Amino acid sequence: MNKTVRKFSSHAEADAADREYYRGLTPRERLEVLLALVDQQLKEYDEASRRLQRVYRIVERPRR
Numbered sequence: 001m002n003k004t005v006r007k008f009s010s011h012a013e014a015d016a017a018d019r020e021y022y023r024g025l026t027p028r029e030r031l032e033v034l035l036a037l038v039d040q041q042l043k044e045y046d047e048a049s050r051r052l053q054r055v056y057r058i059v060e061r062p063r064r
Helices: 011-023 027-043
Strands: none
């Protein structure tokens, strides 16, 4: 992935440039970008936080 810096005069212009960039990528390149972002996100969390948290509660019910 090539990293470049570009300067825009508005957010709309930057958004249009982003859309144009991603339109120019092949489907395989888009998938590689997606997988790189997912991998980067997963590395920020440890194994325990990726799993669902289990919570157990013991509730005493009144006897009848």
